[in-house]
Amino acid sequence: MSEPQSSLRELTLRGVVLGALITLVFTASNVYLGLKVGLTFASSIPAAVISMTLLRAFRDSNILENNIVQTQASAAGTLSAIIFVLPALLMMGYWSGFPLLQTAMICACGGILGVVFTVPLRRALVVNSDLPYPEGVAAAEILRVGQGGGAQTAPGVASTGAADAGQESAAARGQGHGFREILLGGSLAGGFSLLTGGLRLAADSVGHWFSVGRAVFQLPLGLSFALVGAGYLVGITGGIAMLVGVFLAWGVAVPWLTHLVPMPEGATLASFASGVWVSKVRLIGAGMIAVAAVWTLITLIKPMIEGMRISLAVLKRGQGAASQARADADLSPRLLARLTLLMVVLLGATFWTFVADSGLPAVTAWTLVVAGTLMAFFFGFLVAAACGYMAGLVGSSASPISGIAVIAILASSMVFIGIGQAQGVLGSHESVRFFTALALFCTSVVVAIAAISNDNLQDLKTGWLVHATPWRQQVALIIGCVIGAVTIPPVLELLYHAYGFLGSLPREGMDASQALAAPQASLMITIADGLFSHTLDWSYIRFGIYVGAAFIVFDALLARFMRFHLPPLAVAMGVYLPPTIATPLFVGALISWLVRRRIQAQALAEQRDAAPRLAAAERKGTLFASGLIVGESLVGVVLAIVIVASVASGGSDAPLALAGAGFAPVATLIGLLAFVAMCLLFARRLLART
Numbered sequence: 001m002s003e004p005q006s007s008l009r010e011l012t013l014r015g016v017v018l019g020a021l022i023t024l025v026f027t028a029s030n031v032y033l034g035l036k037v038g039l040t041f042a043s044s045i046p047a048a049v050i051s052m053t054l055l056r057a058f059r060d061s062n063i064l065e066n067n068i069v070q071t072q073a074s075a076a077g078t079l080s081a082i083i084f085v086l087p088a089l090l091m092m093g094y095w096s097g098f099p100l101l102q103t104a105m106i107c108a109c110g111g112i113l114g115v116v117f118t119v120p121l122r123r124a125l126v127v128n129s130d131l132p133y134p135e136g137v138a139a140a141e142i143l144r145v146g147q148g149g150g151a152q153t154a155p156g157v158a159s160t161g162a163a164d165a166g167q168e169s170a171a172a173r174g175q176g177h178g179f180r181e182i183l184l185g186g187s188l189a190g191g192f193s194l195l196t197g198g199l200r201l202a203a204d205s206v207g208h209w210f211s212v213g214r215a216v217f218q219l220p221l222g223l224s225f226a227l228v229g230a231g232y233l234v235g236i237t238g239g240i241a242m243l244v245g246v247f248l249a250w251g252v253a254v255p256w257l258t259h260l261v262p263m264p265e266g267a268t269l270a271s272f273a274s275g276v277w278v279s280k281v282r283l284i285g286a287g288m289i290a291v292a293a294v295w296t297l298i299t300l301i302k303p304m305i306e307g308m309r310i311s312l313a314v315l316k317r318g319q320g321a322a323s324q325a326r327a328d329a330d331l332s333p334r335l336l337a338r339l340t341l342l343m344v345v346l347l348g349a350t351f352w353t354f355v356a357d358s359g360l361p362a363v364t365a366w367t368l369v370v371a372g373t374l375m376a377f378f379f380g381f382l383v384a385a386a387c388g389y390m391a392g393l394v395g396s397s398a399s400p401i402s403g404i405a406v407i408a409i410l411a412s413s414m415v416f417i418g419i420g421q422a423q424g425v426l427g428s429h430e431s432v433r434f435f436t437a438l439a440l441f442c443t444s445v446v447v448a449i450a451a452i453s454n455d456n457l458q459d460l461k462t463g464w465l466v467h468a469t470p471w472r473q474q475v476a477l478i479i480g481c482v483i484g485a486v487t488i489p490p491v492l493e494l495l496y497h498a499y500g501f502l503g504s505l506p507r508e509g510m511d512a513s514q515a516l517a518a519p520q521a522s523l524m525i526t527i528a529d530g531l532f533s534h535t536l537d538w539s540y541i542r543f544g545i546y547v548g549a550a551f552i553v554f555d556a557l558l559a560r561f562m563r564f565h566l567p568p569l570a571v572a573m574g575v576y577l578p579p580t581i582a583t584p585l586f587v588g589a590l591i592s593w594l595v596r597r598r599i600q601a602q603a604l605a606e607q608r609d610a611a612p613r614l615a616a617a618e619r620k621g622t623l624f625a626s627g628l629i630v631g632e633s634l635v636g637v638v639l640a641i642v643i644v645a646s647v648a649s650g651g652s653d654a655p656l657a658l659a660g661a662g663f664a665p666v667a668t669l670i671g672l673l674a675f676v677a678m679c680l681l682f683a684r685r686l687l688a689r690t
Helices: 015-038 043-055 063-084 098-127 134-145 163-197 225-234 236-260 269-300 303-317 333-358 362-394 403-423 429-465 470-499 521-532 539-562 568-576 580-605 611-648 662-686
Strands: 205-212 217-220
Touching: 015 043, 015 063, 015 225, 015 611, 043 063, 043 098, 043 134, 043 163, 043 611, 063 098, 063 134, 063 470, 063 521, 098 333, 098 362, 098 429, 098 470, 134 429, 134 611, 163 225, 163 521, 163 662, 205 269, 205 580, 205 662, 217 236, 217 269, 217 580, 217 611, 225 362, 225 429, 225 580, 225 611, 225 662, 236 269, 236 539, 236 580, 269 403, 269 521, 269 539, 269 568, 303 662, 333 362, 333 429, 362 403, 403 568, 429 470, 429 521, 470 611, 521 580, 539 568, 568 662, 580 611, 580 662, 611 662
Parallel strands: none
Antiparallel strands: 205 217
């Protein structure tokens, strides 16, 4: 039986404007966090809470309108995954800044193609599937909890009139408390970020270096509040896996390699061990990431084929919004085909602007444009089905976008090497440099497609659960991609000129310790440049492949006999990322696990069901953790504006600094005490009975 047409307002101007404002905040936050630590966060739930809180001022606001806002905001926030690749063009010296038009077109074309590719998968992977979609289901639950307080409800999710007053009051309190958690987490993390990155009164990491014989060890701990929040969202399984990676790197590989090579004259333990980690151990991590990513893709071949079959079948049937019930109406196949054609044309034009100044013969240039466009399109189509399935299976946060990027850079590099050798133009240093940059440029499009397809089906699952109109959500996703595409380039430009990237500083005399690491982009350069210039040290990468394969087997055995996972990709990231990133992630994951255990123990002692308290603690923890991430990231962006303004007027790179190098011991103590206090407050708020 078809559903009657809803009279509720859904895709509204005020919702689009509010979504755009939230988009600006979360996109800037995700770009900063991704460049600093190599991670981004899902913004659906905090966006939903903010939307519900603000739209309560309008009596005719409703759950469907709030759903559109969070859909739009989450799309743009997810698109910031482009920073996993694109900064590599500056880090290798090919770009001196981020060209606004090229960067925006990569984001917009890749993002919209990610939406288009996953629309035909909605019925198979959302409606007719038992995939859990953790973030999508959680966002729907948040929207349902907050649907009272004067807001109207959608057909199929409305409460009966028996207890409207009590439900509305509870919903209003839930919205208020949820927004309060975001604000509290954001204020704490923002204040600490100001102390560390602005005033320089607190340290952002602590560590102890020591040697046993000639072997060098490090006991590291990052003090980032945002990473604690990210670790809480990642969960204990991912946290333990990354900690295992840290142990492999700094408890096994670095000590062993430093034992084999004498420390150079005049070097410190820290500089010697860090150099070994950068030049050798990170290559082992790169090999582990590559094999884990390939294994993930192999496990997804079946759903990828099924997804493509479903996509083609839907296009042949030609069913569109006009012939379906409201809650099951997608954008029409004709419109999707036109959008696809437009994006391919714009993508080809964008590739041409990149290739036009290369000085290559016209035939070679056009061959590269066509090859890059088609490869980005077809490989993006494949990974869209894979990422959509993985998002439904393990969630957007755990879906291996980094692994997809590794596979994409390998594939695009090999294709361009073949073209360059066939055309006889791949010989000089400049040509190798250009082809490396082109492979990175192409990979960035694939990553944009993968990131949005990863998010799209989560949002459509939320919409399905609250009886939203799919085609309106898909329009909101496209709007979010466009807004994100306009936002990302200036934010990238701002952060680069304020902090610089690891190995690429825009001005002489900048403090290299404040440079943003952009770890995935650094990995992309290592792989692409090594392939084109034949300088890649395959011995360490091969060893990493062997270790990664061993962890794949080990994880399968654990899952079979102990019902516990040790995700190989997370272990590899623990090896590859700086230890001051992985350790606070583990702390956040540990807080999540300890809180759950404490609540379960209390419920058992009181002979009560633990599920309600666990659900409440999970919602509160998700919002507080999101606040930690957004607060620290936003202050980082604001400080970037202050730094750029100071430099432009002839000032220093640290205009707000109140302390110098001699204050370091006290700053370390302040940072450590503040970090411990925040963790205790986080845990106490989750355990508090409401």
